[in-house]
Amino acid sequence: MHMADALLAPSVAATMYVASGAVAGICVKALKKDEDMAKLPTMAVTAALVFAGQMINYTIPGTGSSGHLCGGMLLSALLGPQAGFLSMVVILAIQCLFFADGGLMALGANCWNMAFYGCFIGYYLIWKPLMHSRLFAGKKNAARVKIALSSVLGCIITLQMGAFSVVLETSASGVTELPVGTFVGIMQPIHLAIGLVEGLITAAVLLFIYEARPELLTELDEGTEKAKSRCSLKTTLAILTAVVVVVGGGLSLFASGNPDGLEWSMFGNSEAGYSENMGLDEEAYGISSKTADAAEAIQEKTAFLPDYAFSGSDSAAGTSVSGLVGSAIVAGAAVLICMLGGFFRRKKSCHG
Amino acid sequence: MDKLSGAQSELREMDVLAAGISVVHRLHPLCKLLVTVTYIFIVVSFHKYDLSGLIVMVLYPVLMFQAAEIPVRVFFYKLRVVLPLVCAVGLANPFLDRMPLTQIGNLVITGGVVSMLTLMLKGCLALMASFLLVATTPIDMLCGALRKLHVPKVLTALLLLTYRYVGVIMGEASAMSQAYSLRAPGQKGIHISAWGSFLGQLLLRSMDRAQELYSSMELRGFQGEFFYSDIPACRVSSVMFVLVSCSFFACARVVNIAWLLGNLVVR
Numbered sequence: 001m002h003m004a005d006a007l008l009a010p011s012v013a014a015t016m017y018v019a020s021g022a023v024a025g026i027c028v029k030a031l032k033k034d035e036d037m038a039k040l041p042t043m044a045v046t047a048a049l050v051f052a053g054q055m056i057n058y059t060i061p062g063t064g065s066s067g068h069l070c071g072g073m074l075l076s077a078l079l080g081p082q083a084g085f086l087s088m089v090v091i092l093a094i095q096c097l098f099f100a101d102g103g104l105m106a107l108g109a110n111c112w113n114m115a116f117y118g119c120f121i122g123y124y125l126i127w128k129p130l131m132h133s134r135l136f137a138g139k140k141n142a143a144r145v146k147i148a149l150s151s152v153l154g155c156i157i158t159l160q161m162g163a164f165s166v167v168l169e170t171s172a173s174g175v176t177e178l179p180v181g182t183f184v185g186i187m188q189p190i191h192l193a194i195g196l197v198e199g200l201i202t203a204a205v206l207l208f209i210y211e212a213r214p215e216l217l218t219e220l221d222e223g224t225e226k227a228k229s230r231c232s233l234k235t236t237l238a239i240l241t242a243v244v245v246v247v248g249g250g251l252s253l254f255a256s257g258n259p260d261g262l263e264w265s266m267f268g269n270s271e272a273g274y275s276e277n278m279g280l281d282e283e284a285y286g287i288s289s290k291t292a293d294a295a296e297a298i299q300e301k302t303a304f305l306p307d308y309a310f311s312g313s314d315s316a317a318g319t320s321v322s323g324l325v326g327s328a329i330v331a332g333a334a335v336l337i338c339m340l341g342g343f344f345r346r347k348k349s350c351h352g
Numbered sequence: 353m354d355k356l357s358g359a360q361s362e363l364r365e366m367d368v369l370a371a372g373i374s375v376v377h378r379l380h381p382l383c384k385l386l387v388t389v390t391y392i393f394i395v396v397s398f399h400k401y402d403l404s405g406l407i408v409m410v411l412y413p414v415l416m417f418q419a420a421e422i423p424v425r426v427f428f429y430k431l432r433v434v435l436p437l438v439c440a441v442g443l444a445n446p447f448l449d450r451m452p453l454t455q456i457g458n459l460v461i462t463g464g465v466v467s468m469l470t471l472m473l474k475g476c477l478a479l480m481a482s483f484l485l486v487a488t489t490p491i492d493m494l495c496g497a498l499r500k501l502h503v504p505k506v507l508t509a510l511l512l513l514t515y516r517y518v519g520v521i522m523g524e525a526s527a528m529s530q531a532y533s534l535r536a537p538g539q540k541g542i543h544i545s546a547w548g549s550f551l552g553q554l555l556l557r558s559m560d561r562a563q564e565l566y567s568s569m570e571l572r573g574f575q576g577e578f579f580y581s582d583i584p585a586c587r588v589s590s591v592m593f594v595l596v597s598c599s600f601f602a603c604a605r606v607v608n609i610a611w612l613l614g615n616l617v618v619r
Contacts, residue, residue: 040510041563041566044516045513045517045521048520048521051514051521055355055359058544059539087510090507097486100431100479105393176442177445178444204548337414337415
């Protein structure tokens with residue numbers, strides 16, 4: 001789900017930087033308030049562990065494929081949401097800088113999509129309420145079931161939110177021609193499966209920690225002993241229902257703007273569908289909607305070079321040829337620079 | 353070589369590259385960071401059909417690769433896995449945007465093809481700029497530059513510590529993974545029965561290690577801040593680098609240089 005720089009418009013990237021920066025600021029302030037610098041090495045080592053853990057493949061039984069660990073939920077369960085968020089930011093920064101996994105300009109968006117939802121939504125709306133709830137109260141394995149349930153639910157819901165944010169950010173940037181409905185239709189189901197697998201892996205690790213060193217998990221002591229004084233089952237279910245309604249309802253409403261995108265592309269439509277439009281009837285091509293028209297109007301107004309001559313213009317051919325020739329000159333200059341660089345390096349090594 | 357060992361050697365190679373002594377390596381890290389961010393922002397701001405305008409931006413990484421004495425093939429080799437993914441982003445465009453833009457002979461070039469190429473080029477150029485920054489600036493210098501931008505010390509200290517421990521933990525995870533695979537020949541990944549214990553064991557050991565680490569840091573006088581004493585002073589050359597680079601980027605963004613050059617030849 002790491003977004004590349006090319007997927008984002010500068011305005012969207014800057015907005016996401018501001019949003020993630022604000023959250024990071026709040027987290028830093030909260031950690032300073034606690035004056036808990038002892039947490040710093042723990043955060044660093046745990047972040048490094050999640051980084052390494054995400055490179056380990058876990059076999060999914062019966063499928064032949066493998067899954068990975070979900071960092072956000074694991075870190076917030078171990079360190080709390082603020083420290084977890086900052087650790088995720090650092091992981092994403094290292095992935096971006098040293099492994100080109102996600103762009104430098106898209107770092108703000110990636111932090112929001114993968115760290116914010118995983119650490120804050122996952123923690124405050126799923127992990128904490130569930131751990132404090134009276135769900136399965138009196139049952140022998142109540143804590144274990146709650147850990148597993150919150151891990152799986154947390155991973156699924158936060159990954160869905162992250163995937164939906166990717167669609168929104170990419171669509172708001174106007175870089176892909178893929179209709180929003182189709183994009184949502186592709187992204188959400190894939191991440192539903194990924195979320196389920198990641199949730200199960202995260203649950204397995206957290207359950208192991210619970211068995212071996214339960215004091216390392218946040219909210220656990222209070223959750224098992226003071227459950228009655230905190231969230232009731234009703235409150236927990238109400239919060240979870242609200243999350244499901246917001247996520248599910250929001251997605252379906254958005255998708256309904258282009259309800260037939262994926263079905264069209266899959267099954268075809270003999271009158272005006274994709275199967276006929278693919279290269280045959282250019283005038284009838286495209287899905288028109290008010291949203292798309294509005295977006296196009298905004299894009300026309302905000303485009304830096306809106307009237308850059310292309311089709312239909314008398315000067316189009318000239319412009320294109322000039323552009324091509326100019327590009328060739330630039331390419332030639334680039335090759336020349338490389339050759340000169342090589343020449344001077346050879347000269348330097350000869351003198352050396 | 354498994355994924356973890358591969359990542360470890362990638363990190364080591366980047367450290368070796370960053371320890372170079374070229375002109376670019378000597379530039380002030382903050383200046384390099386500012387130029388890189390400006391470059392990426394300007395590159396992605398180009399219109400989706402403005403391929404000829406964007407091509408001029410190739411000159412910056414090409415010049416920087418030469419000045420930094422890093423062969424361009426190193427970039428392509430290191431990012432051989434990521435680059436196809438970046439390029440795959442716009443593959444659907446030619447099918448979805450079939451508006452003809454221009455014609456060369458009988459060949460009609462549609463908007464989708466141009467926007468796909470623009471998107472691919474944008475992705476590659478942004479990656480090149482990030483790579484150049486990291487390949488010419490050691491991580492401690494980068495953190496020092498971030499501190500100069502008033503990024504909270506908690507975040508920079510965390511970045512430094514995590515970077516230090518990524519190598520150590522990856523080494524341990526790699527050894528565990530290798531030991532596991534030797535005992536489970538022909539098996540892909542970790543079996544479901546060991547999902548929790550495999551990483552859980554490593555996590556527990558790491559948490560203990562973190563406590564020991566903090567104790568040793570305290571003994572050496574750590575009070576929450578690292579000091580970055582080796583950052584060179586910002587010289588005139590670094591300031592000139594920022595001014596010239598940013599002026600060129602702004603110029604390339606406003607004026608289609610490729611088109612102007614072409615006009616000199618084509619009438």
